Amino acid sequence: EVAAAQHVVIMCGSMKIDGYAFCLGLPLRLSYDALSGRIRSITYLIRGSIFRPKYIRNSSNRISLGIRPLCELIDMYHTHQATKVHDKVFALLGMSSDNPITAGLLPDYNASWDGLLGRLVRFLLGEQVSMRTFAQKEMAVINGTGFVLGKVSSVIGNANRDGRQEVIVAAKDTSGHLKLDKNWTPQASANLVQIGDLICRLHGASKPTVIRRRRDYFSIVMITVTPPEDVGLESGSIEQPGWPTISFPHEFLLVWDW
Incomplete structure (x- = not known):
């Protein structure tokens, strides 16, 4: 929802503040070292909401928010948790400027996790690497x-x-x-x-x-x-x-x- 929003308002009780202004003031007084990675990835989306178009169409006529290439989104959000581990990849496809068909990453929840992570590694690092992935681990x-x-x-x-x-x-x-x-x-x-x-x-x-x-x-x-x-x-x-x-x-x- 935050990724698709074009205007974000932060509320606490009856008080509210524009999301962009909130993000500008957030680093001034708060220390959040333990959660800094997660907070940065969220404030990035909030700050960019006022400049974000509704959507874009890529060369395959697919609708996407086109926020960043998939490789950068993975680096930003892979530490976030998901009820279904597949969503740590699939949830980013609609935000990505890459074509998931080219990447071989179309959403398929019947696919094994280790197979999905393997395809992601090959999309990011090329076909010349060898790897081992695991069904029960988020690791390659x-x-x-x-x-x-x-x-x-x-x-x-x-x-x-x-x-x-x-x-x-x-x-x-x-x-x-x-x-x-x-x-x-x-x-x-x-x-x-x-x-x-x-x-x-x-x-x-x-x-x-x-x-x-x-x-x-x-x-x-x-x-x-x-x-x-x-x-x-x-x-x-x-x-x-x-x-x-x-x-x-x-x-x-x-x-x-x-």
Whole structure:
């Protein structure tokens, strides 16, 4: 309902306030670290309601709200709970600017959860990864080959009013060393980026992924991200200044745990 609304009003008893104004004032006095990811994803929808068209039609004549690509919506909302786990994907399709037919993700509640999550991973990361999903777990274990493109060297403050962080990425120069500092504001996500997080590009993936080193594997922080405009990656290429590919590829063991 919030995603489709074009005007949101917040009420408490007889008092009410415009939803956009409420979201602007929310970060000023309240500390909500334990729920920050969920709150950011909700206030994002409330703030955008006054600018939202009723709906759009995509190339297949499908009606959608067209709020964000599915990859970004998944990153924002995968920590939310659902009575039926399938709805953690299906509920986002009407908000997505992607075509669920192309993604192979048309709503089908008879489909197994592990099969659905597997199709989602392949849509987001491409066909070259191998994976294992589980019927009773909201988790995928993914194996893939790719390159490390950069490392988060600094985080400037907390997430801003748009739920987005400002970070500095140490990107690789033409010699393959992490020397080039790039300012970057990644899209809003349930998980915040931390110093030391790596930006990698898996073979077959259209966009990079933010990962975090664990003891013997990497956890996925953001499944797909749009890199800074000045680092290249235009037209899906990573052979651009700022993200060179002269370093050797790495084998990655990734865990995407919702």
